[in-house]
Amino acid sequence: MFSLAWSTIRARRGGFIAAFIALFFGAAVITASGVLLESGLRSGIAPERYAAAAVVVGGKQELDGLNSFAERAPLPADVTDRIARVPGVRQAVPDRSVEVLLPNGMGYAHGWSSALLAPFTLTDGRQPAAPGEIAVDASFGLSTGDVTRVAVGGVPADYRVVGLVSGPQAGRQSAVFVTDDAAARLSDRLTAVGVLAEPGVDPGELADRITAALHDVSLTTYVGRDIGDVEFLDVGQARGFLAAISASLMGTVAMVVLFVVASTLGLSIQQRRRELAVLRAIAATPKQIHRMIGAELLLVSATGALLGSVPGFFAAGALRDAFAAVGVLPPDFQLAFSPLPAVAALLMCVLGGWAAGYFAARRLAKANPVDAMGEAAVEPAELGATRRAFGIGLLVFGLIVGTVVPLIGPGLAAVGGAAGSVLLLMIGTALLGPRLMRIAVAFVAPVLNRGRISGYLAVANTRANARRLSSAVVPLALAVAMAAVQLFSISTTEAAAADQVETGVAADFVLSGGSAGLSPEVTDAVRQVAGVQSALPVVRTQVLLEFRMFDEIEAEGFAAQGIAPEHLGTTMDLAVESGSMNELHGDTIALSTTAAGTVGAEVGESVHLYLGDGTPKDLRVVAVYANGLGFGDVTAPHDLLAKHTTTGFDNAILVSLADGADVTALMDLPKRFPGVTVLDRSTFAAAQQEQRALQSATNLIGNGLLLLYLVIAVVNTLVMATGARAREFAMLRLIGTGRRHVRRMMALEAGVLVGAATVIGSAVAVVPLIGLSVATTGRALPAVDPLVYGMIVLATAVIGFSAIVLAARSAMRGRPVDAVGSGA
Structure with a gap:
């Protein structure tokens, strides 16, 4: 069977090259995502200041594999003496x-x-x-x-x-x-304790002894290269970030790649209807046809995946550099490489390719030989009942997940549901694609028919070959939908956050101390400036909120700020919707609508969380506010948060001035306090917007590779679909149709295809964008930049027209008689 499969591949290189390209680049994208995921789990940076230590002991820095604490976890004051008494320890050295x-x-x-x-x-x-x-x-x-x-x-x-x-x-x-x-x-606060071992003591064994001796203390022992994680806190945080974003990206990448591969292979097998029908007519059984196609796809998918995994490793390096450029990874963060991502890509591509081929060939393989010959000549007019039912069901389910869920349950589940509805809607659209194409043709037929020969041929072809065209439309529509969702979800969030900062910051000036923070002495100096009405010190961190989802306890990180409510009125407006910020004292907390919706908490109820350094706490909710995007989803008493940060210092001071205040004295404070900067309200808002833009770039980087793959897949599919029509073009020319008419016919078909892809992709994108807007801002109207949308449409048109028109020109290069005789 493999010899027959290899012969078929050599005879039909065009169709199999297209499948190979889809699998090659799909494997590259999957491998790149896998490398990032593996690096998030086990990579890091070699130790420097702790290079001579056999073991380094630090606080437990993560709740689980995907949730790290933002601040350095504390160690008890007596931990150094207890470690020093462990057998095998020559010296325990505390470090601050x-x-x-x-x-x-x-x-x-x-x-x-x-x-x-x-x-x-x-x-x-x-x-x-x-x-x-x-x-x-x-x-x-x-x-x-x-x-x-x-x-x-x-x-x-x-x-x-x-x-x-x-x-x-x-x-x-x-x-x-x-x-x-x-x-x-x-x-x-102790940063860590470095342990020098007695001669001949194994570091791993010594680490186990320390862990056993201090079993009642929340700590982690580090040996070898892992010591870099405790020495450089940003490395552990970077690993947590990389593991979380790559795990999310890996799921989306796998779905999109399998979707594109299935679409490409489905189109490839559709183009072999005549061949498969002849095989059925000469007594080939369905099992033999499936075995033949399975062998073909095994050869193509295995080769494509093995070769494609190689550039995937280089793509992972490019993604690492891009993440480092926007500041979410340290510049010297090293990736972890192993064969596992390539093996995962191989398995996904081979299994996905086999499944796609099986379902694409099932109809012809099972058909009566006489019916198979008929279907080979003319595409079936109607979709199967099962396919129709699944398509309609997925569309309905996607609509519910994308719009209804955000309306009834604000929070991260609503955001995730809205974002995930894109693929549900696209799969449903793909299943109903031929039907949708016929509807699209019915709308444009009156216009195209005015084009006489070329218009008539374009309408006739799109009606008769709706299945083939839908296989070409779907990847292009998916690219439109994903590009629109990625860009406009970011613009919606950024616009809402900017609006909240603009309306919520009532202070006239903001002092910042950078990563070093601001000592309480700086706040005291600000309050001594003549005319200062109020000065609100703000400490920022991240906390982990626990909540129940599907009977499982989950934890999610939320940006948090610590403030003193008595200075809130003239400096910051959080747009409180229920409760009162005046009660924010002691063990209390205020939540944004998103955070409250995620954990299912209302005013008066308690939530369980982990503070920045991992300290568990139960806090009572005293207020729910709307301005979470601009100020953080969690607001707690200042002293409560500050005690559980690495430095204990403030990150900013919001200053409101009375009339006649000494602005010059305020602006001169950086001369007394090095590292302090003073920003007016507009400059502060611009700085915040720039920071959000960097955060948004993180999402674009991860999905940029996916969008690039979609563009390649779209061009690949369109070229394959058009190139396979060389025999059709030759027959048209033999019966008197000129090259100009054929080219114009293809241009009109390209217009129908691009238009259908744009409309379908835009319609699919509207659903998650509305859901995301409702879930994050409370408004149903997302922020859509007409210029950006126009660029998406223009790019779609350029890709679609270029691929189709150039492929058609290539298909008409030879003599018509030769093309018809070859059966191409």
């Missing part, structure tokens, strides 16, 4: 890491004892011995004896450089060493 700002750059301050963990060695001078002394690495450009200003949380102090140190390699974080007592004053 505090972000500091020097005139020549940013770095991290540590107690001198932690220098053993790299190890760092003195190249000049001595170790710090007094509170005002530091030792620094060469990146700061300082010399022994220099006096420099070191700012923590924006508050500066003078330090004398008493030593220069050198580590084993150039670090991604510049190091500043102070005395251990000074480090403890800068931060009362």
